Amino acid sequence: YYDVLDWDFGKSARLTGGVTVTGAGGQRRVTLGGATVLQGDTYLLPWGDTRDSTGTTSPSNADKMYHYSASGGTHTFDLTRQFAGNRHFTLYKLTDQGRVEAARVTAHDGRVALTADKDTPYVLVPDGGRAPQSAPRYGAGTGLTDPGFNAGDLTAWNPRGGAGAARADNGDNVARLGTDASGIEQKVTGLTPGKRYTLSADVEIAAGHRRATTLRVTHGSTTAEKTFDITPARNTMASDEKRDTYAQRASVAFTAPRGGTVTVSLAAAPGDAAVVLDDVRVMADTTKPLPRSGGVVAQDDFEGNQPGWGPFVKGDAGGVTDPRTSISELHEPYSQKSWKNTYRPYDTGTLKGKAVDDVVGGRHSLKSHSENGGLVYRTVPATVPFTAGHKYAVSFAYQTNLEDQWAWVTGADTVDDGKVVSKDITRDTFAPALDTATYSKEIVAGCGDTWVGLRRTGSASGTDFVLDDFRVTDLGPVEGGPACAAVTAPAGTDLSPGVPGEYTTSFTNNEQSDATNVALAMEGLPAGWKVEVKEKDGNLFDTVEPGRTVTTTWLLTPPAGAAGTTVTWRTTAAYDNAGATKTVAAGSRATVSDVPLLAPGSMTATADSENRSSGAGEGPVSNVLDGAEDTIWHTDYTEANAPYPHWVTLKLGAEATVDGFGYLGRRSGGQNGRVKDYEVAVSADGTHWTTVTHGSLVDSAAMQRSTFDPVRAAYVRFTALNALNGQPFAAAAEMRVYGTPVEQPGGYPPATRPAGRS
Missing domain, CATH: 2.60.120.260 (Galactose-binding domain-like)
Known part of the structure; x- marks a missing residue:
């Protein structure tokens, strides 16, 4: 609010309004009109609520004082000019449920002594001062009462089965369900009949445990609900107050009935696993509804108004950080490749002409730009439900610009000894697609709780992946179950023409039981290539136990005429498990040198x-x-x-x-x-x-x-x-x-x- 008049960097500053700032011995001191308002970690700042449309407040025009001390204890302050004529004050402690009287304070010679708990906010009010609000009115205007559980109890939510208010480790007020069949519910009125809405909440089921949890909306005999029993993904969104927990947003869509009144509830089946809820919302939903037939279990064109990245949550890429993924908006020509290719970095060097469109369909798409390495985003059971033993078709439109930077992953979460273990089951690496292409793959759910997502596998600068029109369709149950084992192969290798070169692949058994009669093979190598194994029968394994990895060292000999070429093929593994023969594969690639080279x-x-x-x-x-x-x-x-x-x-x-x-x-x-x-x-x-x-x-x-x-x-x-x-x-x-x-x-x-x- 005040303008700087003089500034001696790191030492002192003088501002308009009679404000001075000094620093000595690692402590800062701020005065206003000669009165000290801040000394070290303790301050008594004049404070006023805005009374005009600018929304700006000024300590020079205050009706109360804000007090805080990181160390706590008793401190004495000179009153500033606007309070010097007052003698009697009330000190209130500020809580989530409003202000609570802590002490009566009398000024002596224009000074007050205040005793405060450490790390606790207070407000000092002259006699006659009134609180700007008579009550917090949590949830006013949202259709819900106390949606963030800040009232200190669950009176507005009709708790049952031991549900109660609690405080999370990060200080958030939350609702914690009991170990019996437990839940909370509230009636919502004033909805527009025939209009689509969503009920959503942050939900955390104790990490490494299962407990069926349901979001439900009822009106008469009609019910819309979403049930899941695990929240497996750690929240790594730095800007989310739920970061470092396993809380993720869950929602269920519904249509408001005639009369506009529904009952919303959040409940869990009996169980010891803690279920924590927060930030419940009922909001209008402009996303495209799922088709009534055809088996579509999830779809998103990213044109709706719901928060987040549609069916995806942030993965582990970069750890707890602010991601480089967002819902991109069409702003022609500037968001599209034809314009971007005329400016840096896409107008020169290795990226010349390799921009992609920020939006590949409609007015919005999901764009990842030069993301951190790792899992960029993934689905969770609360957003895309997969049923074990069912086959699904997963498809989407996309553009991407550089080789070997991104892979589409089918993965699975398993719960073992109170921990969630997440594994990639298959990876499909994307080739450049500067024009919109379509990814489509059929998968069989199983191997744990199935999920799909995008992984950043490279680290090149200027690489983007833009996704749109995501859809998952349930094709029904299949016999034999999924193939949960995995083959991995080097991203690439260099070989010398006419010389055997070593190439090592691995087979990992992610099944719940033994993989037997395991055989690896190379498929799709060009004519003239010689394939051997370094050890006799080195591509066969009688039994591979769950969780174990075995390796095969191959000797690959390119023909003399292959010098200067790059070839691709598939490394496959066939194995028996649970009475069925299953096959998994990985893409492989080699470049043949034009001069003699050691593999x-x-x-x-x-x-x-x-x-x-x-x-x-x-x-x-x-x-x-x-x-x-x-x-x-x-x-x-x-x-x-x-x-x-x-x-x-x-x-x-x-x-x-x-x-x-x-x-x-x-x-x-x-x-x-x-x-x-x-x-x-x-x-x-x-x-x-x-x-x-x-x-x-x-x-x-x-x-x-x-x-x-x-x-x-x-x-x-x-x-x-x-x-x-x-x-x-x-x-x-x-x-x-x-x-x-x-x-x-x-x-x-x-x-x-x-x-x-x-």
């Missing part, structure tokens, strides 16, 4: 420093061999900024004749870690080293290759001497060693899956 799958990497706090995509040195250009090795920047030099040692699978080294710098993020000067050394034993080349790198999005005279080695070490930006960090996306094995590895033909063992 990264045969190497292991170590480093002098790794960052451990930023997740699997940024830090581990193993990322330099994973074939994914958007995962990186990065030296530590959390615990300590280790100085240069930095090194990475690659242990070759066997002795080789090497004649070159390749370095691919980070392709996203900031400038930290981009190496300038380097050395390459080789060793036969990992102890004694011989430098074979040195040089300088540039900031490039391409692999930078150095060559040297052929030399035998079992280890190769890359030493970074300094960074392009002068900072102490080093990083790399990929590293490669060029050359040929001294002895080419040999393998065995993949074994055929035995028949008739299920």
Whole structure:
């Protein structure tokens, strides 16, 4: 409110209205007209309610004083000019249920002494002052009385079965249901007959436990309800007061009856799991209603007025943070790619011409922009109900602009020993789609509580994923149940023409019982490719217990004519479980070098420093061999900024004749870690080293290759001497060693899956 006249940064300031601010000894002091109103952690601030349309209040025009002390105790204050003529005051403690008299206070010589509890707000009012509101009137104008449970009891909600008001760990007032059949309900009047509404609330069922909970709206014999028994997703929305809990928004839609009166209730079946409710709402609903037939269980075109991201909640991407996902609004031409491609960053470099539309249908879409790595968003049982053993069709329209950045995930939550365990069952990685494409897949629900969602798998800058017209259709029950096991394969690898290269895949049994007669295979490789396994029958496993992972090391030999090409295929696994034969698969990809190269799958990497706090995509040195250009090795920047030099040692699978080294710098993020000067050394034993080349790198999005005279080695070490930006960090996306094995590895033909063992 006051203008700054003088400012000595960090020391003092003088403002209009007779306000001064000083700081000394780490404590701040504020005076108004010569009277101290703030000293350290304690203050008595003149305070008034706005009386005009500007909504602006001024301490110079106050009718009461706000008192707070973080440390508590008794403090004495000089009264400001507007209160100096008053002698008698009342000190009120401010509570959620209104103000409560704490003490009568008498001024002496224009000063008052106030005793306060620590971290507790008070208001000091001169005699004759009145509260601006006679009662809180919680929920006024919403159609509900006390929708946030701030009244201190549940009188307005007709509680039953032990339901009561409580205070959450974050200070919120909430309703907590009892362990018997328990619930709360309230009559809502004044609704417009024939109009659609939603009843919604924040609902948390104790993490790692189940208890059937229902949102219900009734009028006469008509009922609309939504029931679920788990809230499995931790709330990681930083701006949500429910962050770090398992509370998520749940809702049920209904149509107001003739007369406009309904009864809304929130209830839970008997059970020990705590059920906590908050922020109940009844609001008009402009979303498109589900079809009355056809089995559609969820749909959203993101054109309605309901809060949130339609059927999705934020996933673990970035942890508890403000996401980079939002409902985007059409604002032509500026929101669309034709205009965006004429401006940075889409008018130059690797992103040139690769913008996507912010809205791909109607006036709104769900857009994720350069999101954090991890699960961006997902469904929960309260938003999209999946029934185990049923087949579902999941579809949506989308645009995305860069390779290997996003994957659509089908996952499942299981409850084990009081904890929720969430696993990806299948992943479908998206290729670029600069024009609107359609994703469609049929899944069988099971393996736990099924969910679907979007995962950020890469880390490239400027990458977007825009989704619209999401729909889930129940196709009915199927025999045999879902395939819950998973195959994983490297994001990519490099191979040398005519030379066997190692490629390792894994099979994880996510079933509740043993997977037997497991057989892995490669399907779809071009003609001329040779496929072997490193160990005899290494692609067969008699039994894989639940939760166990087994690996297969393959030897893939591209034909000489494949140099310079990239191929894709599928790694599949067939297995028996619960009397049925099931199949799962993962996409695989390899690039065939045009010069002799050692397969990264045969190497292991170590480093002098790794960052451990930023997740699997940024830090581990193993990322330099994973074939994914958007995962990186990065030296530590959390615990300590280790100085240069930095090194990475690659242990070759066997002795080789090497004649070159390749370095691919980070392709996203900031400038930290981009190496300038380097050395390459080789060793036969990992102890004694011989430098074979040195040089300088540039900031490039391409692999930078150095060559040297052929030399035998079992280890190769890359030493970074300094960074392009002068900072102490080093990083790399990929590293490669060029050359040929001294002895080419040999393998065995993949074994055929035995028949008739299920």
